[in-house]
Amino acid sequence: MFEKEYDVIVVGAGHAGSEAAAAAANMGAKTLLITMNLQNIAQMSCNPAMGGIAKGQIVREIDAMGGYSGIVSDTSAIQFKMLNKSKGPAMWSPRVQSDRMRFAEDWRLKLEQTPNLDFYQEMVAGLIIEKDKVVGVRTSLGLEVKSKTVICTNGTFLNGLIHIGEKQFGGGRAGERAATGITKDLINAGFEAGRMKTGTPPRVDGRSLDYSKMVEQPGDDIPGKFSYSNETRPLSKQRSCYMTYTSPEVHNLLREGFERSPMFNGRIKSLGPRYCPSIEDKINRFADKDRHQLFVEPEGWNTVEVYVNGFSTSLPEDVQYKALKSVAGFENVKFFRPGYAIEYDYFPPTQLNHTLETKLVEGLYFAGQINGTTGYEEAACQGLMAGINAALKVQEKEEFILKRDEAYIGVLIDDLITKGTEEPYRMFTSRAEYRTLLRQDNADFRLTEKAYKIGLAKEDRMRRMEEKKKKSSEFVDFLKDLSVVPEEANPILEAKKSSPMKQSDKVFKVFSRPHVEMNDVMNFSGVKEYIQQHELTEEMLEQTEIQVKYSGYIEKEKNNADKLNRLEDIRIPQDFDYSQIKSMSYEAREKLNKIQPKTISQASRISGVSPNDISVLLVYLGR
Structure with missing residues (x-):
């Protein structure tokens, strides 16, 4: 029934599984998506909405890289809101209310139009593991399907148990049975498992x-x-x-x-x-x-x-x-x-590498609620990254990892791998120390070129991003060169309760003042004409305004990120034995031996590892 061997098998077709399958297939990997019910691809099991605070930034990042969540959210939207507009742009977060049936339908149609992607409806009852390497999956009918890599995106289905008052029954969500078998195989392979709970309203x-x-x-x-x-x-x-x-x-x-x-x-x-x-x-x-x-x-x-x-x-x-x-x-x-309410199995994510490949079994990846996260957006971005890295592994190419100053996706995965989670993990802007850099408006600037280089983002996306970047930058330069006289600027400044100008100044400087907006600047001679002549879009104007008003903050945050990124260059030898460093705290040695960070920077973010422990480690490594 199946081809001799797939490059990637994705188990589960929720938000994580759908993005994983799309990413791997679009990168040229022969991919099979197996799910218990093909009618429920990308089902919105809980609220009919995408985005929100920090989550909206993640959807924008997925889209910038060539994932499908942003497109499907747009085609199935019934309402759009930009949250937190009263705050700075680092907090602006897009959110849509969705048509739940159309969302699932549009996802399925997008996947069906994706080359290199096959589908099969059945429960995966086990994993085929040989010599600490995954080689395929086993279905409930006893079929064995071989693959070079497997991505588990099981959501709430692993031994799912539904609770309504004093009644309880097995199920992955209302009206659907639970998935059994995979947890047992993973525990037999040495994985640590746990239970989490989530709930949904009437x-x-x-x-x-x-x-x-x-x-x-x-x-x-x-x-x-x-x-x-x-x-x-x-x-x-x-x-x-x-x-x-x-x-x-x-x-x-x-x-x-x-x-x-x-x-x-x-x-x-x-x-x-x-x-x-x-x-x-x-x-x-x-x-x-x-x-x-x-x-x-x-x-x-x-x-x-x-x-x-x-x-x-x-x-x-x-x-x-x-x-x-x-x-x-x-x-x-x-x-x-x-x-x-529903209880389900998860696997503490400290058992993963930053690629989302498991440390114990080569070629096996976890994405979504199996890693202890909650939310469609958190699941989708993990699926995207797992799909990318599974395809790159098969193609024998370098792994793809996003840093904390490059994307909310990078923050989420780094948090999971280095800190773990004992309760369902949800993304917030407060989790990102570089949120001024990680805005929803510039996800394409940050990520499209990276995705283009690995073969995921298509050329039209790359060209569109380059045009937006070029025109926004040129408009900023234009505003730096253009002068405005007091007679023209002061009526606007007085209306904004801003101190009047006494002599001519550059429009850029006037625009930098609080409360002066793009609509005000358009009244200065030459500005509106420039916008029309160069056909600047709303996106370009928004990008220009943010660059003008927040350039100082953005530059400062970049410098801070660069300083900390130097620690990413200090690599720790593989399978390093921390127990030999007696001057390090016992908790630090225990955590570091368990997680095995690859760099000093990752080690510094592990809960229970103090700055003093890092200093001792640096000395021990000869730095």
Whole structure:
């Protein structure tokens, strides 16, 4: 049934698996995507949205490198918002509300149009490992499919257990069975495994809601989009979301079910995502709050199904229903399905290299929730990197790793590998020490050329990025050369409550002032004409404004990154025995021996390794 041997087999077709399969196939690797249900490729198991704070930056990075998440997010969007616009550009984060059915359909169609990619629907029940090297997979029907590399992107399916109140049953998500066999094979191969938990809210019938009692949440007046390519367009119409609140009455009704809650009666022992707590966890931990926000999110353009964001729960279904009926606008609510919690197996990511290849088994890669992360975007970017590195390994080319100052993707993977995680990992802007460099607007500047060189980003993307970079840079130079007289500038400055000019100055300097915006600068002689003559796009104008206003901060952060990157050049010998360094703390020796960092810089980021330990290590290495 199958070709003699594949280059890459991807197990699972969620967000990680879909990006992994697309990346490997687009780089020329003969790829097979195996999933339990081909109808559920890239299914949005939880909220119908992509992006958000830090997550939006990740989607932009995936797109800049030639991944599909940005394009599919645009084609299936029903609303676009740029979050945090009141803050600096390092915090701006794009987010779309998605049509959940169209999202999955568009992903499948994109994958079907990808060369070098085959599909097969069945459960992978085991891995074929010979002499610490993966050589293929074994399906539930007993078929053996050979491959040079395998990428596991199993999501919440590995021995998945669903909880609703006192009821529990096996499943990878609602309506789908759990996957068995792989965990056993990995433990037999020497891997350490753990359990994690996540949850999801009830879905309800939008026809049963009274939106007049809620606060409307429209999209941006001028919507943007995720993809840097010409393949998509911003939305011409949008659907609104709505906001309502819980109340003390709702909280009291929920508390009545606490003794039947698997979270509180000990049935669920694993940790859930700290930053996306269940509603019962929220009212328990924040007992002083008399209300919590609920976001009422449509699941698509035409469906009446609604996602109740903020009401994630594993309480009994009758308790969920009774409490939700007491929320303003939900008095006549009809359920499509109750919320639930799910426990699943994961493998602590300190067992991986930065390529996402496992340390114990050559050619085996992990991506997504199997590594302890939560979120579509976090999973997708891991899948992309695993797919890239699996293809490069087969092609006997150099591995591809992104540093912490190059991408949020680099921050995420480095955090996982060097620090590990004992609770579902979610990306935040605060995790990135170089977030002024890692903005959503410049992901193409940072990553497209890198992806082009390894054969993933196509030439049209590269040319588009080069044109944007060139025109933005030339416009900055133009503003540095162009002068403006006080008579022209002062009316604008006074309107902005900025001190007036006493003599002519360069437009660049005036533009650098707080509150002076691109629309103001366009009123200065020669600026609007330059923009029209050189056909500058909104993207180019935004890039110019950021370069003018934040050049000092950007330069300072680059210098800091360069200093720390010098430690990346100090490599540690492979399989170095840290236990021989007696002057280093015991905790540091234990952590370093377990993780085996490749450079001093990586070693310095490991939890429990102090600056003093690094100094001792440098002395020992003869530096």
